[in-house]
Amino acid sequence: MSVSTSDNARQTLRAFLAKYSILLAFGAIVVFFATASPTFLTPTNLFNVLVNNVVMLAIVALGLTIVISSGGIDLSVGVSIDMASMIFVMLLAAGYSGFVGVGGGLAAALVVGALNAILITRLKISPFLATLGVLFIGQSTQQLATSGGQPIYLTSGYAGDQFNAIARTALLGIPTPVIVLILCAIAVYLLLHRSVFGRYVQAMGAQPGVAWHSGIRVPRELSLVYVGCALLAGITGILLSATVKSYVPLSGNAFLLDAIGATFIGTTLSRERKPTVAGTLLGVLLLAVVKNGLLLIGWNFYWQQVGIGLLVFLVLAASFGLRRASH
Amino acid sequence: MSATTLHTEIGASDEKQAAAKNASRRLGTIVVRLGAIAAFAAIMLYFVVFAPGFTSTFNLINVVEQSAILGVLAYGMTMVIIGGGSDVTEGGIDLSIAANMGLCAAVYATLLSMGYGDFLAVLAALAVGMAIGALNALAVVGLGILPLLATLAVLNVAAGMELTLTQNTVVGATSPLLAFLVSGSFLGISALAWALVLVSAIMIAIVHYTSFGLRLFAVGGHPEAARAAGINVPFYISFTYVLSGFCAAVASILTVSRLSASTPGSGELLLSVLAAALLGTVFSRRFVPTIGGTLLSVLFIGLLANGFQLLNVSSYWVNGVQGALILLVVAVTSFARGSEASR
Numbered sequence: 001m002s003v004s005t006s007d008n009a010r011q012t013l014r015a016f017l018a019k020y021s022i023l024l025a026f027g028a029i030v031v032f033f034a035t036a037s038p039t040f041l042t043p044t045n046l047f048n049v050l051v052n053n054v055v056m057l058a059i060v061a062l063g064l065t066i067v068i069s070s071g072g073i074d075l076s077v078g079v080s081i082d083m084a085s086m087i088f089v090m091l092l093a094a095g096y097s098g099f100v101g102v103g104g105g106l107a108a109a110l111v112v113g114a115l116n117a118i119l120i121t122r123l124k125i126s127p128f129l130a131t132l133g134v135l136f137i138g139q140s141t142q143q144l145a146t147s148g149g150q151p152i153y154l155t156s157g158y159a160g161d162q163f164n165a166i167a168r169t170a171l172l173g174i175p176t177p178v179i180v181l182i183l184c185a186i187a188v189y190l191l192l193h194r195s196v197f198g199r200y201v202q203a204m205g206a207q208p209g210v211a212w213h214s215g216i217r218v219p220r221e222l223s224l225v226y227v228g229c230a231l232l233a234g235i236t237g238i239l240l241s242a243t244v245k246s247y248v249p250l251s252g253n254a255f256l257l258d259a260i261g262a263t264f265i266g267t268t269l270s271r272e273r274k275p276t277v278a279g280t281l282l283g284v285l286l287l288a289v290v291k292n293g294l295l296l297i298g299w300n301f302y303w304q305q306v307g308i309g310l311l312v313f314l315v316l317a318a319s320f321g322l323r324r325a326s327h
Numbered sequence: 328m329s330a331t332t333l334h335t336e337i338g339a340s341d342e343k344q345a346a347a348k349n350a351s352r353r354l355g356t357i358v359v360r361l362g363a364i365a366a367f368a369a370i371m372l373y374f375v376v377f378a379p380g381f382t383s384t385f386n387l388i389n390v391v392e393q394s395a396i397l398g399v400l401a402y403g404m405t406m407v408i409i410g411g412g413s414d415v416t417e418g419g420i421d422l423s424i425a426a427n428m429g430l431c432a433a434v435y436a437t438l439l440s441m442g443y444g445d446f447l448a449v450l451a452a453l454a455v456g457m458a459i460g461a462l463n464a465l466a467v468v469g470l471g472i473l474p475l476l477a478t479l480a481v482l483n484v485a486a487g488m489e490l491t492l493t494q495n496t497v498v499g500a501t502s503p504l505l506a507f508l509v510s511g512s513f514l515g516i517s518a519l520a521w522a523l524v525l526v527s528a529i530m531i532a533i534v535h536y537t538s539f540g541l542r543l544f545a546v547g548g549h550p551e552a553a554r555a556a557g558i559n560v561p562f563y564i565s566f567t568y569v570l571s572g573f574c575a576a577v578a579s580i581l582t583v584s585r586l587s588a589s590t591p592g593s594g595e596l597l598l599s600v601l602a603a604a605l606l607g608t609v610f611s612r613r614f615v616p617t618i619g620g621t622l623l624s625v626l627f628i629g630l631l632a633n634g635f636q637l638l639n640v641s642s643y644w645v646n647g648v649q650g651a652l653i654l655l656v657v658a659v660t661s662f663a664r665g666s667e668a669s670r
Contacts, residue, residue, distance in 0.1 A: 123658040129605055132598065133657070136650025143643035257422075257479060264476045302490035309483025313466065316480060320472045 021319040022268050022279075026286050029311075033293035040296055047175065053288035055177040056236045061259040061284050062188045063232035065275045068263050069192060070225045071205035072127035076116060077259065079138030080230040081252030083108040084237030086142065089152050089247035102238055109234025110227060112138065117223035127226075135253075142249040149249040154241070177239055184232060189277040191228075201225060202274065261312060262287055268319040286315070366655065367627060374634035381637055388520050394629035395523035396581050398622060400424055400596065401603040402530050403574030405621045408604055409534070410567035411467075411474055412547045419547065419564070421571045422478040423463060425600060426485040429593030431456045431579035433489045436500035436589035445504040453576045459485055460572020464565035486594055499588045508584035522581060530618045543567070544615070602653055603628060609656050 017024070033040045060077050067074045088105030092098065112134065119130035143149055174182075192198040200221045203211040212218050236255070241247050265286060266279025290311055294304045374381045403424055411419015431452040438448040459481060466477035511518040534540040545553040546563045554560050583589055606627075607620035631652070632645050 119654060119658070123654075125654060125657045129653060129657045132602060132605075133650040133654035135598065136602070136646045136653070138650075140643055140645070140647025140650070143646070144641070148643060257482070261476070261479050264473065264479075302487055302495070305483050305487030305490060307487070309480050309485075309487055313477070313480040313484065316472045316476060317466065317470045321470045 025315045037296040049292045055181045058284040059236045060255045061262045061280045063229035064263045065280045067229045068275045069205050070201045075131040076134040077233040078252035080109040080112045080233035081237035084234035085241040085247045089241050105238045106234045109230045113227035113230025116226040121219035146249045151248045153246040378634050378637035390629045390633045391520040394625050396578050398625040399578040400600045401621045403571035404604040405616045406567045407571050408616045409547045423482040425597040426482045426594045427459045427575035428579045430485045430489040431576040432589035433492045436498040439500040445502045456572040456576025460569040464568040468561045468565045497588045505584040534618050
């Protein structure tokens with residue numbers, strides 16, 4: 001009798017640990033860096049982490065959250081980022097207004113998304129290969145458009161200055177990019193977790209065949225998924241070039257692996273291992289805090305990468321290992 | 328859509344019509360398959376006619392040499408995909424393979440530059456490569472982490488360790504083995520090209536002509552069935568990841584010999600490795616990954632880049648054409664696969 005209750009208690013504890021391992025890990029990491037570095041918890045540092053490490057990665061990861069929920073993957077988010085950034089900067093450099101620049105940039109990203117959608121839904125290419133092909137084509141396009149990868153700078157006097165100002169100012173004490181992120185997160189949350197579209201997406205991710213047979217218009221919904229992901233990546237591209245006042249070819253790919261990692265780290269938060277908006281944001285925060293914390297305690301850039309890799313590995317090992325044990 | 332649903336929808340009376348439909352589908356499959364091969368052949372023919380020196384022995388050997396590194400890496404990836412199943416998000420994949428090669432190359436070149444001999448340096452590179460592979464195996468098989476995710480974390484570890492070791496610089500290296508790989512030749516074919524031939528022959532023998540290979544396909548195709556048939560599934564999957572690490576180490580020695588140094592940025596090879604391994608399925612009859620198919624697609628990618636170079640087309644086009652071809656070939660095969668599945 002007493003054995004079984006203690007077994008039960010142990011099982012409950014294991015289940016609890018498995019469910020919240022990622023949150024506990026995040027808490028432990030924050031406490032560790034807060035004690036190890038006096039500057040970690042200062043408002044200036046947290047502001048920097050939020051604006052420099054979180055916002056752009058989080059918006060890309062939100063797009064991937066939708067795609068991964070639908071059972072697919074998008075390797076071409078870097079191309080969407082770069083294309084939006086390139087058209088945005090080219091239009092501003094040519095003297096167009098910021099409004100046209102943003103519209104053009106987002107339209108460029110939408111073209112990438114639409115291309116993915118056509119390849120996946122019409123030509124029935126698997127998402128991995130379709131977006132890999134688009135990634136290759138996008139890289140060539142950028143190299144051809146910039147004679148091999150020359151950056152385009154927004155010199156002062158253009159509307160770029162205003163955008164740079166917007167990217168660096170705050171509204172009601174909240175930095176503008178963070179407001180953009182909050183709006184994107186709310187939109188994706190409503191779409192993915194509170195709408196019919198979201199339920200279709202989850203259904204397609206769980207059982208594509210069943211989704212098709214129960215009358216979901218899979219091609220239409222999937223097209224929206226990839227176009228939406230590209231749009232979010234495009235927003236990141238514009239934020240990126242507004243912040244650094246330039247377009248650097250092939251720079252968007254740097255977000256890809258981190259964004260996939262953050263989304264999948266987030267899946268450990270849900271019992272069915274489904275990507276969620278909250279989980280993804282937590283995954284992004286985890287990566288950003290670790291990156292910043294290792295920098296503050298004096299690890300150089302090279303060791304940071306080892307540290308992040310090991311830490312992500314341990315978090316995943318704990319989460320997956322505990323879950324396996326509790327089953 | 329599967330054959331059973333088709334039949335229930337159509338009904339028994341229309342079976343004759345369905346048979347006719349299937350016959351035309353089968354014809355369609357053949358046409359489509361020939362079409363894919365014809366597209367490859369047409370591109371090659373164009374190079375043969377218009378690219379000066381494309382068919383010269385020297386040039387063809389050069390292509391094989393250039394393909395050796397990509398080929399060895401792609402074999403490792405192919406093994407992982409065979410053993411883990413080809414589902415991209417849940418199945419077998421090794422994202423760390425290119426970074427692992429970079430780390431092995433750094434270890435190898437650093438040991439040589441510190442004055443250690445070839446024997447020890449090669450041994451160390453192989454040990455490091457297989458250790459990274461074993462880490463992947465532990466994560467995927469032991470801890471049950473998704474391969475995509477586990478190897479992504481290991482990618483960061485390997486790339487970071489390479490950076491720490493080399494401080495992001497080029498480490499020059501010379502040794503008798505490297506000199507032999509670059510300048511040694513047998514029957515007029517260089518040692519580097521022989522390396523690809525040798526590795527290909529060994530891999531084809533293991534994967535396609537042994538019971539081990541057959542069981543590996545069983546594990547990847549249907550793990551539960553394989554387990555029920557008494558196959559030690561965890562061992563086979565672990566083996567593929569360790570072998571993938573081994574391939575990374577072998578490729579690292581080849582790349583150090585080609586460049587006479589270990590250089591940063593080897594991680595960029597990852598996408599080409601994936602493309603080669605996935606494109607290779609097109610060349611198999613049932614669209615499964617095979618070593619021969621991977622070899623063909625590696626050579627094809629190599630010939631494509633080489634032909635463009637000879638035609639003086641800007642190298643900026645190469646990626647794009649490679650991407651477009653992947654899409655074309657895969658779109659064509661997915662149609663063929665679709666009609667085959669509903670037969």
